[in-house]
Amino acid sequence: MNYQPRHFQDLPEPESIDRSLSPLMFPADLHAVEIAGGVYWIGAGSSAGWVVTSEGVVLIDSGMGRREVFEELERTAGDAPIRYMVYTHGHEDHILLEDRFAQVAPGAQVIAHGFVPERLRKYEELRPHINRINSVQFHLPMPVSERAYKYPDILYWDSYSFELGGRKFELFHGRGETDDATVVYLPDDGVVFAGDFLISALPNLGNPYKVPRYCRGWIETLERILALNPAAVAPGHGVGLLRGEQEIQAGVGDTVRALRFLHDEVVRRLNEGQQLEQMVAEVRLPPELEESPHLRQTYSRVEFAVMAIHRSYTGWFDSDPSDLLPLPRRAIAHELRTLIGDDKAIISRAEALWSEGRRQEAIELVQIILRDVPDHVEARQTRLRWMETLLQDDRCVMSRGAWHSFADQDRAFLAENV
Ligand SMILES: [Zn+2]
Structure with a gap:
């Protein structure tokens, strides 16, 4: 076969990359690991994998379309063309935009689960909203507003198999972080690309800004991966490539045990008639899971998982009569503040609660x-100080995004008004 020479080192960076975000997500030095002969994986931020065969390359996810990912692909695959690309799900950091696709994989066919196009259409419809919440969630500048996605060419529902250059690829569907997820299994090498069913941290089951994820489907899919008895499992994020039975049993197994524990705990309490706030306050992982290096709460946290599982089985109403047809919260705040009649007393009580460690009550x-x-200067100063403290103490990306956004707003307000 004659291949067109490529020069991926000349690719421009995609606009979505902000290197200041985190050195862990964007390490300076990205290197592909050869998991098995011709099977590569590059972990960091959003990962990508590829398999080099005698008839071309199968690419699995995009690694955010980063130039270094494709430089590594070129280093390991030479001029072999990308023939297929698999999207493990439709999240933007795993797929490619049309122009990027044309640069790196012209002529390739994209394979994805049948729900992926619906997700991409949803992103197009909700573009301003999605841009806003992503900029808060990841503490990024507002992303560019228009995006043309590369839609999949081949859709499947339950499972899909194909061969290229004598190598077998087995894909199956599961619901976890999304409803459109695909696991890629290479039966000849025993390698699994797990997509976001594994992220080298506690799963992002509950995301404060997004719809609840699928706890039960997550457990079932991870159990299906374990039953394959794989030699290696590559996660969708982070650098936690799992190799060998012991590591896989610990990494995948701990995630299954944690999800099952949280699921069953919420279901039990729900059946007992317990309210969500009590579950959020009380449900914690058992110590052996709390300390697992595979379940660090650096991306999401147990409280958010509890809320998501609860929400997946219930409506939004919390059984408080004042919440069935809620007014803007400003109305009742005005009544309370007028009744109290002393802002200084409110702030000083709040400060006392904060220094006792009762931070949530202080914020309330x-x-x-x-x-x-909203323009109360002293209250803004107090809140800004607390947000800065929370940002020092809290290592969880999902909650840090919220603290950052209030800190930014308060800082901007105070710079203009004080
Ligand atoms: Zn992801």
Whole structure:
């Protein structure tokens, strides 16, 4: 076969990359690992994998379309063309935009689960909203607003197999972080590309900004991966490539045990008639899982998982009569603040609670003022100080995004008004 020479080192960076985000997500030095003969994986931020065969390359996810990913692909695959690309799901950091696709994989066919096109259409419809929440969630500048996605060419529902250059690829569907997820299994090498069913941390089951994910499907899919008895399992994020039975049993097994524990705990409490707040306050992982290196709460956290499992089985109503047909919260904050009649007393009580470690109550009190009077300078100063403390203490990306956004707003307000 005659291949067109490529020069991936000349590719421009995609606009979505912000290197200041985190050195862990964007290490300076990205290197592909050869998991088995011709099977490569590059872990960091969003990962990518590829298999080099005698008839071309199968690419699995995009690694955010980063130039270094494709430089590594070129280093390991030479001029062999990409013949197929598999999207493990439709999240933007795993797929490619049309122009990027034309640069790196012209003529390739994209294979994905049948729900992926619906997800991409949803992103197009909700573009301003999605841009806003992603910029808060990851503390990034507002992303570019228009995006043309490379839609899949081949859709499947339950499972899909194909061969290239004598190598077998077995794909199957599962629901976990998304409803459109695909696991890629290479039976000849015993390698699994797990997509976001594994992220080298506690799964992002509950995301404060997005729809609840699928706890039960997540467990079932990870169990299906374990039953394959694989030699290696590559995660969708992070650098935690799992190799060998012991590591896989620990990494995948701990994730299954944690998800099952959280699921069963929420279901038990729900059946007992317990309210969500009590579950959020009380449900914690057992110590052996809490300490597992595979379940660090650096991306999401147990509280958010509890909320997501609860939400997946219930409506939004919390059984408090004032929440069935809620008013803007500003209205009741105004009543409370007028009744109390002393903002200084509110702030000083809030400060006392904060220094006792009762941070959530402290924030609630100051929010009574700020819901009613968003321009209250002293309350803004207090909140900014607390947000900065939370940002020092909290290592979880999903909650840090919220603290950052309030800190940014308060800082900008105070710079203009004080
Ligand atoms: Zn992802």
